[in-house]
Amino acid sequence: MNDILPQIALLDAACAGRVTRYLDTLTKPPGSLGRLEALAVSLAGITGEDFPRVAPPAVVVFAADHGVAAEGVSAFPQTVTAQMVANFVAGGAAINAFSRRIGARMEVVDVGVANALPAEGVVQERIRSGTGNLAREDAMSRDEALAAIAAGRRAAERAAKAGCRCLIAGEMGIANTTASSAMLAALTGVPVAELVGPGTGVAGEALVHKCAVIEAALSKRAPDPDDPLDVLARLGGLEIAAMAGAYLEAAARRLPCLVDGFIATVAALTACRLAPALRPYLIFGHRSREPGHAHALAALDAEPLLAMELCLGEGSGAALAYPLLEAATAMLAEMATFDAAGVDDRSEHEEPRA
Incomplete structure (x- = not known):
C-alpha cells in the first residue's frame, strides 16, 4: 500500500x-x-x-466466493458464482449487454472463486478458493487482503495500458452482501438491522437469520473500525478488496472511477479510508435499493447519478450511468x-x- x-x-x-x-x-x-x-x-x-475524454470505458468484474454462504445467508447456492462467471465469459449477463452498448473493454478476474471455471476468458488472480466463514473465523489474513488489493491494481493498470479512460468495477460472489453489510456496520457504526437487505432474495425469517449471523460475526471478529484493512481482512471479500485496489490504481493514473451499487460502494468506502485523497476521483453511478447503500453513500457524502431501484451488481448500474459522463464531455x-x-x-x- x-x-x-x-x-x-x-x-x-x-x-x-x-x-x-x-x-x-x-x-x-x-x-x-x-x-x-x-x-x-x-x-x-x-x-x-x-x-476530458471518458471513452472507451473499462468494465472489470471481480469474482470470488464467501465462506459465510455456508450459514444459509443467500437464496442461491455458492455454485452460482462459478456459473455466473461462465455466463460472463459467454457474453450472456446483463453487464455483457450493457458493456457492449457502451463500447467497453470488459475483463473478468477470478480472485477467489471456489469452484472450477472456464479454461479461457478469465484472468487468473486467485488468492484462495473463497474466504473463510466470517461467522467462525476471519475471512482472510491481512496479507491475503493486500494480495487481492494488488490484483485489483493490476486490473486497473491493464485497462489504462489498453487506452481506457474510465473505470467501472463490478463483482460477483454469492453471499457478498453479507460481507459488505458486516464491513459497513464496522466502518460506520450503523446498526446491522438498518443495513441488511434481501441481497439475492432473502426475506422473512431468513433475513432475520442473516442479520443475526452478521451481528454475531461482528462480536466474534471484533474488527478495528480505525483500521480499514483489519475490517477488510476479518469481514470482507476478495472481490471487495480487488475493487478497492482498482479504484486506488485508477485514481493514481487520473482515471475517473464510476462506482456501482452497494458492494462496490463499500469497497470504495474502504479504499477512501485507506487513502482519503481517492474520494474526488469517484463518481457514483446509481442508488441501489439495498438499504445499506444509502448509508454507504452518506458515509462518502455521495449523490449518485441515477436511482432506478437496481440491486444486481456486476457493475450494471454504473454501466447504465456511463452515457451521462459521455454527455458531459460532449457538452x-x-x-x-x-x-x-x-x-x-x-x-x-x-x-x-x-
Whole structure:
C-alpha cells in the first residue's frame, strides 16, 4: 500500500476552474444543464484536461466466493458464482449487454472463486478458493487482503495500458452482501438491522437469520473500525478488496472511477479510508435499493447519478450511468460558444446595477 498512496494527486484545480468559466460561454443560460455541468468540472479536475475524454470505458468484474454462504445467508447456492462467471465469459449477463452498448473493454478476474471455471476468458488472480466463514473465523489474513488489493491494481493498470479512460468495477460472489453489510456496520457504526437487505432474495425469517449471523460475526471478529484493512481482512471479500485496489490504481493514473451499487460502494468506502485523497476521483453511478447503500453513500457524502431501484451488481448500474459522463464531455467538446454561434450573451445586455 505504501507505494500507491503518494501517487494519488489532488485534483487539477486550475483546470477545473477554466472549465467552470468556459461552461458559462456556451450557448445556454448559466447552470442550465445542472449536475451535468458539475460532472464536466469534476472530470476536468480528475483528468487535468480542459476537454476530458471518458471513452472507451473499462468494465472489470471481480469474482470470488464467501465462506459465510455456508450459514444459509443467500437464496442461491455458492455454485452460482462459478456459473455466473461462465455466463460472463459467454457474453450472456446483463453487464455483457450493457458493456457492449457502451463500447467497453470488459475483463473478468477470478480472485477467489471456489469452484472450477472456464479454461479461457478469465484472468487468473486467485488468492484462495473463497474466504473463510466470517461467522467462525476471519475471512482472510491481512496479507491475503493486500494480495487481492494488488490484483485489483493490476486490473486497473491493464485497462489504462489498453487506452481506457474510465473505470467501472463490478463483482460477483454469492453471499457478498453479507460481507459488505458486516464491513459497513464496522466502518460506520450503523446498526446491522438498518443495513441488511434481501441481497439475492432473502426475506422473512431468513433475513432475520442473516442479520443475526452478521451481528454475531461482528462480536466474534471484533474488527478495528480505525483500521480499514483489519475490517477488510476479518469481514470482507476478495472481490471487495480487488475493487478497492482498482479504484486506488485508477485514481493514481487520473482515471475517473464510476462506482456501482452497494458492494462496490463499500469497497470504495474502504479504499477512501485507506487513502482519503481517492474520494474526488469517484463518481457514483446509481442508488441501489439495498438499504445499506444509502448509508454507504452518506458515509462518502455521495449523490449518485441515477436511482432506478437496481440491486444486481456486476457493475450494471454504473454501466447504465456511463452515457451521462459521455454527455458531459460532449457538452464541452461540441457545444458552440455564444461568440462562435453569433448568439447574444444575456450578460452583454444586462443593465448595470446601482
